[in-house]
Amino acid sequence: MPPIITPIPPFQPDLYQRAWASIPHPSLPLIATPHATSVTIFSLATLSKHSVLTGGHARSVRTAAWQPGMSAGRLRLVTGSFDATAGLWSYNSDKDKKGLEKEVKFGEGEGDEEEEEEDWEFNLVLEGHENEVKSIAFSPTGQYLATSSRDKSVWIWEDVGDGAGPGEEDDGGEWETVAVLNEHEGDVKAVAWCPDVEGRVGMSGRYSSDVLASASYDNTVRIWREDSDGEWVCVAVLEGHEATVWGLQWEPRPREGRFPRLLTFSADKTVRIWTLKVEEAEEEEGMTNNPWGGIPNTMRTELKEEWECTDVFPRVHSRDVYSATWSKDTGMVASAGSDGIIALYAEDATPKEDVDMESATNAAAPATSRWKVLAAVEDGHGPYEINHITWCKRFDPGTERKGEEEMLVTTGDDGVVRPWQVRIP
Template sequence: MLLLLYICFKKVHKLEGHENEVKSCAYSVSGRFLATASRDKSVWVWQVDEDEDFDVCSILQGHTADVKFVVWHPTDDILVSGGYDCSIHFYCFDGDDFVTIQKIEAAHDSTVWSAAFDHSGKYLVTVGADKFLKIWQQKWAESLQERSWAKLLELELDTRWPLYAVDWNHLTGHIAVSGGDGKVRIFNFDFDSESLTKSGSFTVEDEVNSLRWHPTIPQLLSVSCDDGFIHLLTHDC
């Protein structure tokens, strides 16, 4: 039996400023900031005040092509963006504005489509049109502006299609990745040895655009596809 739950929403704000399609948006873990990314090559950060009003905090224009995603660090107000220019950018709040703390040129050989942090924020995984999965390790510093990331490992997947989506399970450490071939691959990252091993795979009917692990049910993964369906998958972790 299919149970449909209807929840009533109403529009409370309409944020304007981007000159082209907005491709991604994400709230910071603190809830103080909303980041948006656009085909106009910019990343905007909006600050949320106590009355739930949104003011433009920063307009970041370091990318030279479409920005495909923004993702926040799980514990700090550190923002990451990536896109068509093959680079990933890291930003942090300096008290007045968001500033770029690191720019990794040619992070992938083609479009960087998606990224996700592990539960601690020490590691970042990225995937791209070059069919590579890459993990970046944080070089910790007390000051957010002095932190940086370096490539820890990379793995070329056995596919001729781009990788569009990746998510890191904060409960189990598993990484799910998929893309144009409709195959969802599950990897296990060993935090002690800092190594990556494949632990399973699923095949869905069409190209995968996005996937997300459930935040409290460790085995449940939702996958959105070009066939118009949302596939709910379970993995024996």
């Protein structure tokens, strides 16, 4: 029997206005949903509002990202807005340790309904973009923050100071701009850092271990790395999508010894997988720690990376695919978009035979795919578009495996944040 996707009662309250995304915290039972000029933080334990962040931005908040880790018990969230800024918020749990420990950390969610929203403080504004900030993402360590914008640029910021001593309130710390990347020819819709997983260091003999990908209105994806001179360079341009690339996600648990693959989704109604090509000589001999030596910049083009589109998912969507999410636990992928469809896919574990690229309908894509459609739900948010979908751990009373079982969470133009149970027979 195929998997069954069934709705769970939605998060409360309804927001009654377009909501852009819902971003789960990497370790705590919290999920952040930007809408209008606010961000509502929901508790995954109660499926209800935990707190609301307001007053930080003059225009709509488009995106959000949690900074990894909880240094000294502090919680940080960065928001990106149509006002062209990114803002850093901190939750100072020292004010209400009982509330944070009970409701958030352990997921009890009872007895602390009157959470003081002033515990969230708007600490810092990052300015530089000329137009609205479309996407933000933290590197695995939280040291770097990437922001992308309608102004066609990607900015990389570095957290260079904690800004608060033991027992002091978090003031946001000190941030510096380390790079401004201007090679895209259209709005940069999304950025994503390669996760800190086994195999990620694969090409670090040439560059640092941090890897950033960006998706654009120019129909391309670019891969960025920091070279030995401390400069962020584009090492690959992924071409194949025939319309805006709305977003991307790195493979959360790559195959043994392989560099993580990249998942992209587009206005061309497709979902694609991209794989880094590694030369056999590199695999056998390894990389030197400093291959640049005294080589001038003009000769470094030969060290560019080569990526190929290795899979195009079976066509399910009839309009733009706005979002897709890759499960670390099961390896399944779910997608959603303008047509209101929620689709679920799984990869066939059997090796795929070599594909004759000349016979493919698109020279940048394989003719067949290992990925199969497992289930599809139509009108997931009624007549409204679905802007975002994500895998998320369950902590609500409806699960017997709190913090272990996964669910899907979708966010739509109707202002509803809706969880979905995925049952695998």
